[in-house]
Amino acid sequence: MLQVIQLNDKAFTGAIPPNIGNLKSLYSLVLNNNQLETNDWSFLTALSNCTYLQDLQLSANKLYGVLPNAIANLSTSLEHLDMSFNQLEGSLPVGFGDLINISMLTLSRNFLTGAIPATLARLEMLQGLFLDHNNFSREIPSNFGNFTRLSMLDLSFNGLSGNIPSSLGKCSLEVLSLGNNKLTGALPKDIFLISTLSIYLGFPHNLLSGPIPSEVGSLKNLIQLDIRENNFSGQIPTPLGECQIMEYLYLDGNLFQGPIPSALSQLRGLQELDLSQNNLSGPIPEFLETFSQLSYFNLSFNNLEGEVPLKGVFLNASAISIVGNRRLCGGISELKLPPCPIETSKKKHPSLKLKLVILVPIAILACILLLSFAIAQYWRHKSRKEPANMTNFNDTYIWVSYADLVRATEGFSPANLIGAGSFGSVYKGNIGGAEDINVVAVKVLNLQQRGASRSFTAECEALRCIRHRNLVKILTACSSVDFKGDDFKALVFEYLPNGSLDSWLHPKVGEQSRVLTLIQRLDIAIDVASALDYLHHHGPVPIVHCDLKPSNVLLDDDMVAHVGDFGLARFLKASFNLSSQKSTSSAALKGSIGYVAPEYGMANKVSTSGDIYSYGILLLEMFTGKRPIDESFKDGLSLRMYVEMAQANQVIDIVDRDMLEEQNGNVRST
Template identity: 55%
Template structure:
């Protein structure tokens, strides 16, 4: 009996979870024609019953995972129309059952294998990969030119290789002596050393394992592009923390870990998530283990409140206008600090509701600096002086349009993300909503709807919340104010906020507002409203 999973031709976004490797009984997985991104998880090779795998028509990137060569029963593999790069795994030609392979329209490069399925040009599609070469003649690919050595060239290359080997062996010998020396000196040191400063707590893998109940599902909070987050208790069961465990199967997770440590090393602000320590150690199986430990935020993320699941979708789980305005000011204050008041400018690069966490007082804290960049130049127009720790990707719908064309990280990129975030907070619509197709996007929708159909732009949960909050705060406003006046005041407030959001999310970076202007204007709006 074959079991299939067909999620094709939807609008699914985000990365493919590593837990897909747990679907060991599936014979068919079809997730083609969606908007999935990120790298194909290595765990896909654990689906050992898989016969048909269709992943074409998405935004997958990175290399084709070597683990696909473990699927010995695979019949059909379609990875076409993605952003995959690197070489074609040579071991794919060892899949004896493979009868069709579609790798067309990616960014693959290097030599195409020639054995087994690669010898049948009618079963292999590799067109649309301009850097591929070799393969069988029927594929009509250019000849690979990196093997044409003459005898004299081979002789010279052999001498060069011998010289390099001699130098490398010398370095290895010296390095070995130095390594032995440092191992002897560091035997008394703990196995886990925080990377973000000695003033922080020192926690080992064993302590984090115990704090989370063995990283149990009962303490699982959520997962992102680079790892999973667990709730834990430390300091003799007195302090609740959030522990972000990096998924080191993703090679970019190492860079994300470094980026977050660098970004959070010396910054302090009431609206930034507070990091308690980092852990870089070995787990119980001797494998690399990296984790970041943060202050726990009991009210979850802003995304949880703006888009609660159907079971929790009720008025008690929605935000009033004043709460949204306070959160908007909190986030703006955090970005203003990162952009203008740090010793080195920091660009967050991945601002979105799921990266805004709320504490017990509903105060917002910006989190997840896994894509952050440090700008060493004070001049935003300079193309020099930028240190990069990880490639800019951001999230679909929130990333500035110039990033999609290879633009460098700038504070204006964060301004675009903030503008989209602000529109989402007050319209209740995600930028990836199914209604946004062709040239219609959240920015254009808000711009055209604001003046003509004001009520249609509002989050449906916003008006009843405002009526309730008005009753509570009526003494602080005006006891004689009627419903019409309240609606006028609501419209003035929302209109002013949407105008700021539109200015922040302009397509041209030069036309966007600066964050210090946003903070000032939002404070004025809150003062008039409340």
């Protein structure tokens, strides 16, 4: 009577036994993330006896060889099949088309070849199809338009050629990923008329050409558009300005020409914009200064000219790139551009009387309009009511319930626990089903802990108004009740797979040893410094983090550092004198022993200098490999004093030995 087998992440080896087919009541078999192998696929043939089978997950094992057509004999009740991250070879059996009730088919990251069989179009219930990172060739089947329920299609990183079939415009897609193939021709207009496209539309690294259809303006709900590294030409289409929800726009590596259109001024939610390696000309539009969310902006290698703006993202040299535009001038000093020439007008100036006749009525009208706008905003703000189950986040954040997070984390399973702190625990979760897109980190607050609710509020208030590539990105928040009726609060962040800096510097007993090189440590130090510089000087309001330490520095796939955990953050009143800046909160200051600035023990005033002190301790820890509360520090000795006592010729004695051995090994190997 066994119905469910779930043995994922258990390091099992050997073959999957064929007598598993004796389990006539089995409807879910999950064996992901093991080291299981197969010789003759007899277990797959035996599973045809399991007529109730709905869920078969075998991803991240060592299954190899050619898939037999016996897969067509699996139960027609099968809804979810995942064999990704294996070593499957050969062509895809046409028998897949007989699994008529399947809704999610994932075969990503294998070595499958040949054409994608057109028989897949018979799977009318299909909602997600993931064939990315294989070696498929030839054209995308034109009958894929039959997937009227399909919401996610990923065929990226293959060798597909030919045109993109216009029939895809019949699908109800939210995600369409066709990047890193050999697709040619123009983009069909029908693709841009898919009203459901909201998460991602991408064709990067192909051979596509021609102009971008004006229908691109129909993608009013799209968050990310990526068409980089193709041969698209003409001007950047002005209808792009109608995609006002867009946050990520990548047009680099094409043949676009002409000026940057003023219509893009409507894309005020942009966080990343890349227009590099085109033939764009004219000045940099001033409206880009007002994009408060923009944290990455690349204009390099174009033909732009004139003065570089001096506000917004242009104040952060690490967030912009303008190299390869020889006629640009001005900007902040870090850009090292020549000063702009001072132009004197040769035109005859109008008389003072004429100026007054024109300007006075305009000034009066402007004052009336501003006053009216201020009054309207006041009453609108006063009458507005916040949603009951959500902290005041922008409408662009996704809404999740307690039940959604339970499902995403498999009931907050200990197997998904990736960290714990003073105010709560962090779990890895999946809010959708497409791992490349929907893997998140869920921070669940322990509301029994004193100060946890205040920490939740502080973190929401801080993260709702800051955006920077070296800060952990928040996706949403949930303030609700659990199934028992108790209060529940959680924050959902992007998942950063390389964990915390602390786990790299101080691995736990039994964990695989990972060593950061000197260059990696320098890069991380610069990343953290960039985040602090943004928080202190370039954000909407100066923010003091108050708890900077290695466990609050997280690393992404590329080992780029992101500062997180703003549960103790403080907002500062605007002031030009940092020594006079005060916290807007009078709550007792807390932090982590060893990282808190000494002056915090004498007063409840916080300043940016406190973060700088914590950053200094973090640097010493990174390059010595010792915690500030290391067991070897006794009789009043501290990490700072330990480093200070090392003379100039003894510095090598206190440097992290693991880093030195790694560095010496690299030098010897070269």
